[in-house]
Amino acid sequence: MPEGAIDSWVALAYLIAGVCFILALRGLSSPASSRRGNRFGMAGMALAVGTTLYMHHVASMAEIAGAIIAGGGVGWLTARRIAMTAMPQLVAAFHSLVGMAAVLVACAAFLNPTAFGIADMVVPMLGKPFAVIHPVSRIEMGLGVAIGAITFSGSVIAFLKLNGNMSGKPIMLPGRHVINLAVLAGILGLIGFFVTDQSPWIFWTVTGLSFAIGFLLIIPIGGADMPVVVSMLNSYSGWAAAAMGFTLHNTAMIITGALVGSSGAILSYIMCRAMNRSFISVIAGGFGGDSAAAGGGQAIDRPWKRGSAEDAAFLMQQAEQVIIVPGYGMAVAQAQHVLREMGDKLKAHGVRVKYAIHPVAGRMPGHMNVLLAEANVPYDEVFELEDINSEFAQTDVAFVIGANDVTNPAAKTDKTSPIYGMPVLDVEKAKTVLFVKRSMGGVGYAGVDNEVFYRDNTMMLLADAKKMVEEIVKSLD
Amino acid sequence: MDFISILSIFVLACFIGYYVVWSVTPALHTPLMAVTNAISSVIVVGALIAAAAEGSVLSKWLGLAAVALASVNIFGGFAVTERMLAMYKKKG
Numbered sequence: 001m002p003e004g005a006i007d008s009w010v011a012l013a014y015l016i017a018g019v020c021f022i023l024a025l026r027g028l029s030s031p032a033s034s035r036r037g038n039r040f041g042m043a044g045m046a047l048a049v050g051t052t053l054y055m056h057h058v059a060s061m062a063e064i065a066g067a068i069i070a071g072g073g074v075g076w077l078t079a080r081r082i083a084m085t086a087m088p089q090l091v092a093a094f095h096s097l098v099g100m101a102a103v104l105v106a107c108a109a110f111l112n113p114t115a116f117g118i119a120d121m122v123v124p125m126l127g128k129p130f131a132v133i134h135p136v137s138r139i140e141m142g143l144g145v146a147i148g149a150i151t152f153s154g155s156v157i158a159f160l161k162l163n164g165n166m167s168g169k170p171i172m173l174p175g176r177h178v179i180n181l182a183v184l185a186g187i188l189g190l191i192g193f194f195v196t197d198q199s200p201w202i203f204w205t206v207t208g209l210s211f212a213i214g215f216l217l218i219i220p221i222g223g224a225d226m227p228v229v230v231s232m233l234n235s236y237s238g239w240a241a242a243a244m245g246f247t248l249h250n251t252a253m254i255i256t257g258a259l260v261g262s263s264g265a266i267l268s269y270i271m272c273r274a275m276n277r278s279f280i281s282v283i284a285g286g287f288g289g290d291s292a293a294a295g296g297g298q299a300i301d302r303p304w305k306r307g308s309a310e311d312a313a314f315l316m317q318q319a320e321q322v323i324i325v326p327g328y329g330m331a332v333a334q335a336q337h338v339l340r341e342m343g344d345k346l347k348a349h350g351v352r353v354k355y356a357i358h359p360v361a362g363r364m365p366g367h368m369n370v371l372l373a374e375a376n377v378p379y380d381e382v383f384e385l386e387d388i389n390s391e392f393a394q395t396d397v398a399f400v401i402g403a404n405d406v407t408n409p410a411a412k413t414d415k416t417s418p419i420y421g422m423p424v425l426d427v428e429k430a431k432t433v434l435f436v437k438r439s440m441g442g443v444g445y446a447g448v449d450n451e452v453f454y455r456d457n458t459m460m461l462l463a464d465a466k467k468m469v470e471e472i473v474k475s476l477d
Numbered sequence: 478m479d480f481i482s483i484l485s486i487f488v489l490a491c492f493i494g495y496y497v498v499w500s501v502t503p504a505l506h507t508p509l510m511a512v513t514n515a516i517s518s519v520i521v522v523g524a525l526i527a528a529a530a531e532g533s534v535l536s537k538w539l540g541l542a543a544v545a546l547a548s549v550n551i552f553g554g555f556a557v558t559e560r561m562l563a564m565y566k567k568k569g
Contacts, residue, residue: 011478021516022493028501028509032563038562041516042555058529063541067528071545075553079560087507087557094514094554096525098548104543108527115530116523136480141546219488234510241517248526249478255490255533260513261548262494267506359503366506370561378568384503 004133005304006055006155011251016257022045028429031379048252049140081334082279084374085331088363096235099214102148102349103207106141109247112135116248135195137139137247142191144243145203146210153214158229161218162363168223176220177284183213183397192332193325220421222281223363224405227271228282230364233401259284274359274385276411304440307459309353309471310433312399315459317476319396321352323388325425327361329438334462342469343377345476355382356425358406391428392399398430401467409448417448426468433458436468508561515554521547 020040027037058064065212082090110133113119118129118141133141160166173179181305187209194202221229242257272279316322324343330336343353361368372382392398400407403425410417411424428451435458452458461468501509524547525541 017519018490021519022497024512024516025494025497025501025509028512029565030502030504031505031562034505034508034562034565035559038512038555038558041558045519045521045551045555048522049525052525056526056529059531060528060537060541064525064528064544067541067544068548071548072552076556079553079556082557084561087511087561090553090557091510091514094511094550097550098514098517098520101518101524101543101546101550102544104539105520105523108533108539108543109523111539112527112530112533112536115532118492186490223486228508234513237517238513241520244520244523246483246487248523249483249525250522251483251486253499253522254483254487255493256516256519258487258490259494259497260517263498263509263513266495266498267510270503270506328497333506337512352482357503364507364510366504366509369504370507370564373564373566374562376564376566378542379504380568382504393536402548475486 005040010051010055013047014250015255017044017051017252019117020047021252021256021259025263040404042098044252045053057293070425073076076161078452084093084371085334085371086163088226088367089159091364092159092162092230092233095230095237096152096159097149099153099155099233099240099286102237102244103145103152105244106145106148106247107203107309109141109208109244110145110200118247125381128275128420130192133198139191140200140243140246142194142203143241144185145207145245146191147205147236147240147243149210149335150214150217151233151240154218154229154236155214155233156376157215157218158233161223162230162309168226170222172217173216175221178217180213180216183209183216187213217283220284221276224360225275225282226363227360227365228275228279230298231267231271232265233285235261235268238264252472256464271365274423276419276423298439300453304454305459307434307461308461309461309468310475311459312461313472313475315432315434316346316351316397316399316472317349317456319346319351321354321401322346322390322397323392323397323427323430324353324373325398325400325403325407325427326355326357327401327403327406328363328367329404329465331362331367331371331402335401335466335469336371336377338466338469338473340372340377342476344475345473349476353381354388356385356388357382357426358385358403358423361406362402385425387421392426392429395430396432397437398425398433400433401436401469404450407452408448410448410451419448428452428455428457431457434461435459436461436463436465438462438464504565505562511554511558511561512551515551515558517553518547518550521551 244287
């Protein structure tokens with residue numbers, strides 16, 4: 001075949017790979033079609049890799065195969081073994097790898113630009129010939145390496161915070177906004193300068209500064225804002241792939257980058273909306289730090305009712321409908337399996353059981369849904385906030401386990417509350433609220449006291465979430 | 478391909494992404510993040526080009542390292558997505 005015809009076939013192959021990735025995301029519109037979607041994603045990836053290897057004269061097939069097997073093996077084993085509760089940190093770790101891969105590819109492209117077809121050879125009268133990288137490619141490369149490096153160091157910090165290696169408390173540096181803006185301006189300025197001068201020091205300084213800014217951006221952000229951070233880093237990893245796609249003129253990479261970039265951006269938006277916070281205020285950081293001490297103080301004196309597992313079991317047995325509201329505490333206690341057992345027992349007693357999920361429950365979007373699915377809770381018993389909120393008024397028992405801020409009615413009434421305006425689950429409208437909590441002292445991440453604890457129709461079940469539910473299950477026999 | 482046709486593909490793909498992602502059910506947002514993670518590792522294409530090329534030894538090894546990292550993500554991302562999706566079951 002003539003050269004041009006082959007190029008067209010290759011472009012077509014990358015385009016098909018891109019379409020496969022679109023179908024992969026499209027499949028996620030319902031659990032029924034989701035697995036087919038995932039297969040499309042795998043097929044697209046195989047096509048992209050196969051086409052690349054077929055098209056290029058590969059001088060080092062054995063090494064490449066080794067790298068794929070080694071990396072793939074690690075990834076596959078991790079995916080098989082990881083506990084579902086650890087999904088947020090796994091995703092953060094994976095993001096960091098995409099970021100690092102983007103950085104490495106950009107560095108390789110900078111060192112060997114002719115291999116990527118982004119440079120012209122210049123043969124001067126004197127001295128050695130050298131490659132001049134196209135100006136547009138320099139911008140794309142600079143952006144690619146910068147976004148990749150930010151994704152990498154930001155995700156490493158997010159991973160350490162989610163994995164508990166680092167405190168979830170925000171770390172506030174003095175003058176951090178000034179420092180951050182200066183570093184960002186420096187990166188953009190240097191990328192601009194890179195167009196006129198392709199000296200290595202510029203490229204490496206951009207890389208170094210970007211690693212630093214990723215780190216600086218994430219350390220002031222507290223644990224409860226992690227769903228936004230993880231989504232944001234997801235978005236960055238997409239833009240990094242897109243920037244490298246521009247450099248390589250590769251449609252599969254550009255389509256994928258755009259998909260992933262918008263996906264992460266939309267998830268960040270959904271998470272921010274669910275907390276009634278602006279994206280800027282999340283990025284500025286510091287939420288859930290100092291205010292915690294102030295809100296907890298006055299909580300101690302007010303009267304509240306304490307219940308036992310037997311009381312809870314009795315109340316729920318008598319109920320017509322029970323709505324279970326899980327939160328991050330359920331994940332920490334690994335209580336999802338025993339919770340499903342409780343649900344089964346209740347159903348055997350003729351009780352209707354539903355689950356209500358707040359969009360920011362847990363540490364990443366959809367975290368609770370995965371844990372419940374792991375525990376074999378059918379997905380048609382699990383409802384989103386807007387679909388179930390009107391039902392609390394006709395519900396006998398709301399069973400809150402490991403959630404706090406997302407049930408706080410202060411968000412609806414108290415204009416001075418830090419969570420004012422955040423959409424919350426109306427658990428207090430149920431006839432009885434059973435609130436599983438470790439102790440009365442602690443407050444939620446937002447650092448505000450929850451009115452629900454002290455209401456007449458609330459019964460506090462103070463214990464470890466898993467132990468409490470186990471005892472309730474025993475009492476239900 | 479010239480810059481403007483690439484930019485066109487990119488902009489249109491952003492719009493596709495916008496509509497496709499809004500149609501994803503919130504219950505599957507965690508698998509969505511895992512699978513976007515896996516597909517963004519299509520950056521492996523760039524890594525393979527670097528690893529396959531001759532001319533710079535350092536560039537080749539950087540490429541190989543990137544291939545390994547991206548492979549962790551590709552296999553890990555798709556496998557963990559598959560594992561999660563297999564858990565979503567209907568009643569009965």
